[in-house]
Amino acid sequence: MGKEIETESYILAPDPYAARLTRAVTGRDQNGEITEINVVEERPLTIFLNAREIVTAMTIGDYPEYLALGFLRNQGMITDADKVLGVEYDEESEAVVVRTDQRTRFEDKLEKKTRTSGCAVGTVFGDMMEGLEGLKLPSGEVKLSDLYALSGKINRTPSIYLSAGAIHGTVLCEGGRPLVYMEDVGRHNAVDKVAGWMFSEGISPEGKLLYTTGRLTSEMVIKTALMGIPALVSRSGFTAWGVEIARQVGLTLVGRMRGHRFICLSGDERLVWDADPASVPEEPRKSGRKGAV
Numbered sequence: 351m352g353k354e355i356e357t358e359s360y361i362l363a364p365d366p367y368a369a370r371l372t373r374a375v376t377g378r379d380q381n382g383e384i385t386e387i388n389v390v391e392e393r394p395l396t397i398f399l400n401a402r403e404i405v406t407a408m409t410i411g412d413y414p415e416y417l418a419l420g421f422l423r424n425q426g427m428i429t430d431a432d433k434v435l436g437v438e439y440d441e442e443s444e445a446v447v448v449r450t451d452q453r454t455r456f457e458d459k460l461e462k463k464t465r466t467s468g469c470a471v472g473t474v475f476g477d478m479m480e481g482l483e484g485l486k487l488p489s490g491e492v493k494l495s496d497l498y499a500l501s502g503k504i505n506r507t508p509s510i511y512l513s514a515g516a517i518h519g520t521v522l523c524e525g526g527r528p529l530v531y532m533e534d535v536g537r538h539n540a541v542d543k544v545a546g547w548m549f550s551e552g553i554s555p556e557g558k559l560l561y562t563t564g565r566l567t568s569e570m571v572i573k574t575a576l577m578g579i580p581a582l583v584s585r586s587g588f589t590a591w592g593v594e595i596a597r598q599v600g601l602t603l604v605g606r607m608r609g610h611r612f613i614c615l616s617g618d619e620r621l622v623w624d625a626d627p628a629s630v631p632e633e634p635r636k637s638g639r640k641g642a643v
Contacts, residue, residue, distance in 0.1 A: 359527050359529075360529065361529050362547065364533050366508050366512070366513040372390055372514045374386050374387070388513055388514040390515075391411060392408050394409075395409045395417065395445070397446055397448070398446070399422055407536075408536070410533065415439055418439075418546065420547070422448055426480060426481055434449070434450055482575060482576070482595070485575060487600050488556045488557070490557055490581075492620045492621050493624050494622065496525050496526040500528060501585075503526075507531060511563065517534065520540035520544050523558065541574070545577050559583060561584070563586065565592075566587065566593075571601060575599045580601060580617070581602035581603075582601060583605075585606070587606055597617075600617060601616055601617055610628065610629075
C-alpha cells in the first residue's frame, strides 16, 4: 500500500524523510556488527511573547510557529481577546516570537510553574487547573466504528516513530478521519502543535477527538479540555489524576486502544456501540511499537 493511500485523508501528515528531523548514526549491534540507524533530532526552541522570553522547549524542529502558538494558548497566555499580529521564526537563533496587540500580563504565571511528566521536560505555568472551572465540553458522539477505523489508519500512517522511534504522536480527528498528525519528542509538544494549527486556521473543536500515542496524564487531559475537544484516545494507559480530571470536566477518556480492545474510564455516555469488537482483527505485531510507552 503506497504512501499516498495511507496519508490521503490528512490535511497535515508526518514526513519521515524530511530533512533535519532525523540523522543516520552508526554503531554496533549485539553481535558486534556495524549497523546504521536513524535517530530523532532534538533542538532547543525559545518561545517569546512580544519582547518577553517565556520558555525554551526541546523539539524535533518542525512547525515551530504552531508549537509556539499552541503552547501559549494552552498556557492561557494568549486568549480570545488577543489579536495575534504575527509569528516569526528565526532558524539561526532557534527562536520564535509571537506578537500580539496586548501587553504581556502573566508575570504571576511565570512565577509559579510546575514540572509535569511530559517527555523533554514539560512545564505548566500558573495553576494547572486554571481555566477548567465551569468548563463545558461539547456533547456529541464517539462511535466505536470510528475508533477502530482511526486506530487502523493511524497505525498504517508512515511516521517518524516507525522509522526512528523515540517520539510521540498526537492526531486531530473528526469522525473516522485523521486530519492533522503531529510528532515530537514530548507528547505535550505534539498536542501544542495541534492546538497551534487549530488556532491559526480557526478550527472548531466540536466533533473532534485527539488520538495520542502517549500516556493519558493530567497534563494531556488538561490540554485537551482547554482546547475544547471532548474526547481523548490513546494506545497507552492512564494516570489516576488524569482520570480524575477527565471525570471532573466530562471528557471522554479511552485508553489501551489496541486491536479490538480498549478501556473507557470517563465520559462513556458519548460512546456509540455501533461496531462488534469481535469483528475487528488483532493488530499485527509490527504495529505494537507505536505508543508502547
